[in-house]
Amino acid sequence: MNQPSAECMIEARGVQKWYPNGFHALRGVDLTVHRGEVVVVMGPSGSGKSTFIRTFNALEDFQQGSITVDGRALSNDLRDIDAIRREVGMVFQQFNLFPHLSVLENLTLAPIQVRKRPKAEVEEQAYALLERVGIREQADKYPGQLSGGQQQRVAIARSLCMEPRILLFDEPTSSLDPEMVREVLEVMRNLAADGMTMVVVTHEVGFAREVAHRVVLMAEGQVVEEADPATFFTNPSHERSRQFLAQIL
Amino acid sequence: MTLSLPQRLKRELAATPLDGAVSAVLIVAITAAAIGFLGWAFGRAQWLVIQANGTLLAVGRYPVEQQWRLWLLVGLLAAATGLGWGLLRGRRWPFNDRLASVLLVALGLWAPAALGLSLPLQVRWWAITALLLGLRWAFGRWGAAGLARLHPRVRRLLPLGFPLLYLIGLWLIAGGLGLGSVAPSEWGGLLLTLLMASLAMLLSFPLGVLLALGRRSELPLLRWGSVLYIEFIRGAPLITLLFLGQNILGFLLPGGLAPDRVWRAAAVLTLFCAAYLAEAVRSGLAAVPRGQVEAARSLGLSVPQTLGAVVLPQALRTALPTMVGQFISLLQDTTLLSLIGLLDLLGMARSVMANPAYLGKNAEVYLTLAVLFWCCCAALGLGSRALERRLDTTRPA
Known part of the structure; x- marks a missing residue:
């Protein structure tokens, strides 16, 4: 397993969030993610885990606390937010590919428009990435013509094409048919082995056991337990963790 | 399973007695309406009013000595249509395209004669039809190859031809800039x-x-x-x-x-x-x-x-x-x-x-x-x- 460095990529301190309807979604969450580290966030639905990782690239705002991503503090300054989003890739549960663009165009859109890189160079890189996730031959198709697993692999390649320093995964396999989960996890496993910094919200115990450096359990908007996978799955220290594990194992 | 024609007619028109009754009523009604209409259109109707006022209905009181500009515009539009159509379809002539071509030729031959246009005007009409279909054929055959030889930067400017054509059309109609207004x-x-x-x-x-x-x-x-x-x-x-x-x-x-x-x-x-x-x-x-x-x-x-x-x-x-x-x-x-x-x-x-x-x-x-x-x-x-x-x-x- 690739060893994380001491450099801090994400540092969240005392993050609190209320939804407009008054619901207290995050109740003082702390988390530190180091460069090259794979952190898996688990927890029952409604525990705030998706909301939490969506604050890292400002898809969700928060009212109290602080988050520093790659040395930049998240603030309301839009230029800072755009700068952070360029360095933080995100993979969604529903893929969110652009249905009106071909697979290749899905990959090249942001590097060309945001990073202003030459088209030919980006396309070369896009083909290489599609090769890496095993679907180079689908480059000219449209997302609607691919299976769920293929779409999610395109979505991962799309994020990688921006050469992010951090990748966030928001339940990447939850809307896939069981036989397609494996191909997506395989891609994620390879990314982890290459040293990508990853924060993954997932229910895939096998993936967490094998790939994660650390597993975090969230419940009711708080971090309940934070441990290496071996300890987390065999000898958790909190009662709430034991309850959760009893339900999913 | 393939059905013979009488079997298919029975199934589609008279599967049940009620279907049959509805079909019979409709057939009688449609036939009567068609006979009545065709009898009027080709018998009692006097189309002289359209023939005599064709130009008025088409362009109003646009000055006669300037009408060549409108013919030129129609020619340009026909050329653009043929060009785009050819590029879109390439060498293929699917059924719809063949049908459209036959209709265009029929219209090109029949309409000017039916309107009682003078021979030079009839010739113009034929020429425009020929231009449209000729460009459809030529660009279908060689358009894609010619396009590929253009510099990419030029090729990206080509769609601007449509707004340009529209502006040219406005200029031809309204005049100015050297044309009589x-x-x-x-x-x-x-x-x-x-x-x-x-x-x-x-x-x-x-x-x-x-x-x-x-x-x-x-x-x-x-x-x-x-x-x-x-x-x-x-x-x-x-x-x-x-x-x-x-x-x-x-x-x-x-x-x-x-x-x-x-x-x-x-x-x-x-x-x-x-x-x-x-x-x-x-x-x-x-x-x-x-x-x-x-x-x-x-x-x-x-x-x-x-x-x-x-x-x-x-x-x-x-x-x-x-x-x-x-x-x-x-x-x-x-x-x-x-x-x-x-x-x-x-x-x-x-x-x-x-x-x-x-x-x-x-x-x-x-x-x-x-x-x-x-x-x-x-x-x-x-x-x-x-x-x-x-x-x-x-x-x-």
Whole structure:
């Protein structure tokens, strides 16, 4: 397993969030993610885990606390937010590919428009990435013509094409048919082995056991337990963790 | 299982006794109507009114010595059509294309003769038909290869040919810049109808998109301004707005400064259509899932980039059928121009029918109008469906 460095990529301190309807979604969450580290966030639905990782690239705002991503503090300054989003890739549960663009165009859109890189160079890189996730031959198709697993692999390649320093995964396999989960996890496993910094919200115990450096359990908007996978799955220290594990194992 | 013809007829027309009765009644009714209509159209109807007034219905009182400019414009449009058609289809001639070609040839041979045009004019008509089909064939055969040899930068400029052609058309019609100018009051008939409709379509499209975006804006003034505008326009009948447009500018601007009545009417049509387009675009925008915006933003695209590259293309694709429906209504609404005294197709027809020489020939004139409008609307509908198919990215490869 690739060893994380001491450099801090994400540092969240005392993050609190209320939804407009008054619901207290995050109740003082702390988390530190180091460069090259794979952190898996688990927890029952409604525990705030998706909301939490969506604050890292400002898809969700928060009212109290602080988050520093790659040395930049998240603030309301839009230029800072755009700068952070360029360095933080995100993979969604529903893929969110652009249905009106071909697979290749899905990959090249942001590097060309945001990073202003030459088209030919980006396309070369896009083909290489599609090769890496095993679907180079689908480059000219449209997302609607691919299976769920293929779409999610395109979505991962799309994020990688921006050469992010951090990748966030928001339940990447939850809307896939069981036989397609494996191909997506395989891609994620390879990314982890290459040293990508990853924060993954997932229910895939096998993936967490094998790939994660650390597993975090969230419940009711708080971090309940934070441990290496071996300890987390065999000898958790909190009662709430034991309850959760009893339900999913 | 294949059925013989009598079996198939029985199944489709008379599967049950009730079906059979309905079919029988309909067959009798349709046959009677067809016999009655054909008997009138080829027997009692006197088409002299159309023959004698063909030019008036087509272009109004456009000066005869300047009409070569309109022929040139029709030729240019035919050339552009043939060119685009050829590039689109390549070497293939599917059934629809062959059918359309046969219809065009038939129209090219029959219409000028039926209108009783002079021989030189008939020859012009044939030449235009030949130009269209010839370019369709030539560009289908060699167009793609020729295009590939162009420099990519030149190739990217080619779509600009369409707005350019439109501007050339306006110049040919209105004159100026070296051509003798023809005042808008001399334009009429089908020329005026198509010009007003196309101008309003082209200008109302960007305006409608901006209004739809304004209605969803986070700036309260912009949002309320757009809502107010859209709801006001949609709440008023077009005819009142047209009258308002004719009068209000006269009050606001001193005598000679107010633009010509034709331009005022074009402005009202544009402003009217934009409000309806805005609602169509708004429903398209609402249909784009939130995840699309999140994905684009998380890739670092700015708000305008997200709008231009991700949201609008999908919203406009969704709104396309509604927008084309709106354009078809707009084309038909141009007939209201005759009520404010402009000689559009209907206005021209009414002035023809008011001529004592053609008293009682209303049916012939109205039928011609209906067919002309139907042709234009059918063309819009066909174009829209072809575009929808091209933009449909969910079809299996």
